[in-house]
Amino acid sequence: MESQSSPRTAVLMGGESEEREISLQSGENIAKALRESGVEVETYDWHPRKMRDFLNAGFERVFIALHGGSGEDGTVQAMLDLAGIPYTGVDARSASICMDKHLSKILVGAQTDVLVPEYLCISVPEARTRLAQHAPDRWEDSDFLSFPMMVKPARNGSSVGVSLVESPEQRDEAVRAACLSDDDSVLFEQYVHGYELTVAMLNGKALGVCQIIPKTKFYDYDAKYLRNDTEYLTPSGLGGDFDALVCRQAEDVACALGCTRGVVRIDFLADAALNPYFLEVNTVPGMTSHSLVPKIAAHAGYTFPDLCRLILDMARQG
Ligand SMILES: Nc1ncnc2c1ncn2[C@@H]1O[C@H](COP(=O)(O)OP(=O)(O)O)[C@@H](O)[C@H]1O
Ligand SMILES: [Mg+2]
Structure with a gap:
């Protein structure tokens, strides 16, 4: 007490x-x-x-x-x-970096050995201008990416505005969906075929890995919050060495982005050869009874009240 x-x-x-x-x-x-x-x-x-x-x-x-x-x-x-x-949790600087998928990819790419999917980033006003042009080659600077690709807003969450684009005809609609706010950007990102993973972190140390197996084409809003057929595996089921590698990479990412206080969740995708790619950091991850961080932490030996108490004890300014 x-x-x-x-x-x-x-x-x-x-x-x-x-x-x-x-x-x-x-x-x-x-x-x-x-x-x-x-x-x-x-x-x-x-x-x-x-x-x-x-x-x-x-x-x-x-x-x-x-x-x-x-x-x-x-x-x-x-x-x-x-x-x-x-x-x-994290300080204001780290929170604003991690909220921005473009900025966090640049820093992870520059400061760690962790792979980042190839991408193109264009501002929402620029994307809107191009949509209005109806020129057939208006997305030609994304031609270095192959189909399928993902199109998403740089600064949103919950898969809102995120689309899987399987052919050139689907690109306009995906860009329109990603243009949520004028001060945001649209990311065109190479699709990574394979496995979806998330790592729960406490004070910069990885607690464990969870593999997410959605029954939808990708982990969209429905798979996250509405459907109950998404499978979650902790540990990932892809081998102890693989989980240890992803944990080490998550710790490198946390260091590079300064999110080493409290609990954060770092998302990765791995290709068929089990090469992990950094996707994003969630600096205030869900803590509901269905959320992934409490599940991974329980597997690492932390009860939910213990976990919350440890996070609270680290409360700081700046
Ligand atoms: N490059 C990619 N390759 C394959 N799937 C992806 C890729 N980017 C995003 N996804 C899918 O879309 C989901 C949401 O994308 P994400 O970048 O994590 O945005 P959000 O912040 O909305 O969660 C991911 O959980 C994953 O299922
Ligand atoms: Mg995500």
Whole structure:
């Protein structure tokens, strides 16, 4: 049990992104686990419009359970830095780098030996201009990629706006779907055939690997949240040496992107020859009863209340 003088703690959840509902579930699950382990916490339904109310509420420590939007892109972290309130997870800089799939690929490619799928990145305004042109060669700078390719927004999540493009005719519609916001970019990415993997990380160390086997063509929104036929294997089932390799690579990625505080989830794809490719980092991964991080952590010997307590104990500023 914590002493009477423990800091007044909020579990910040909800938020304005399309992942709001999942965040509410993560937040309630975390609050329940922390209470079970003897920490008094209050849940707080965050929205950027409520910033002043939130700051006036007088919280002294924050457990961030916000997925996507201001809670995962560094904005909330920067606000808490300025307000002098310690918070869980990565700092504002790392959050904003990891939210950007283009930026994180550049850094991983430059600072580690981890493979990154080949890609082309064009800004949303440029993509919209090209869509309006109707020129047959308007995507010719992506011709170095072969079909199938993935088209996706650089700064979104939950597979929203992500498309598998199997032929040139499907490209326009995929780009349109990826043009979600003017300040974003569209990534055209080489499709990696093989296996989908995710690594749960605690304080920069890999806890284990999970292989995701969706029954859909790729791990889309339905496979993530709506269907119950997606298979999850921990360990991956692809061999101990392979899992150890992916774990080492995940630790290199975490180091390069500065996401070594609290829990993060790093996604990889592996080709048929089991070469892992870096896909993305989720700096505030789901913590619901169905989420992957609690499953992988349980396999590594951490109960959910222990895991939440360890994350909270690492709460810092900046
Ligand atoms: N290069 C790729 N090759 C094969 N599948 C991919 C590739 N990029 C994305 N995918 C599929 O699309 C899903 C969502 O893509 P991802 O880049 O992780 O975006 P999000 O942030 O929306 O999760 C992945 O989980 C994977 O199933
Ligand atoms: Mg993903």
